[in-house]
Amino acid sequence: MGRESTLEPSYEILAYVTLHKERVLAGKALSLWAADEEEAKLLTLDIAKAMKADVVQLKSGDYMVLRV
Numbered sequence: 243m244g245r246e247s248t249l250e251p252s253y254e255i256l257a258y259v260t261l262h263k264e265r266v267l268a269g270k271a272l273s274l275w276a277a278d279e280e281e282a283k284l285l286t287l288d289i290a291k292a293m294k295a296d297v298v299q300l301k302s303g304d305y306m307v308l309r310v
Contacts, residue, residue: 256295259286265304281299
């Protein structure tokens with residue numbers, strides 16, 4: 243745990259897609275509020291494909307688009 247704690251993270255959160263309006267926050271990452279699950283999936287996949295990034299689905303059902 244010595245050297246790793248001083249290094250910058252090797253990933254960047256590019257987008258956050260949620261179905262819950264109260265989870266849309268300002269910040270560096272793009273935050274989107276989707277109307278339903280299908281729209282959330284499509285938005286996430288389109289953004290990830292355009293930015294050549296990875297997708298992670300959280301236990302809450304929200305999606306994060308990450309570049310590693």
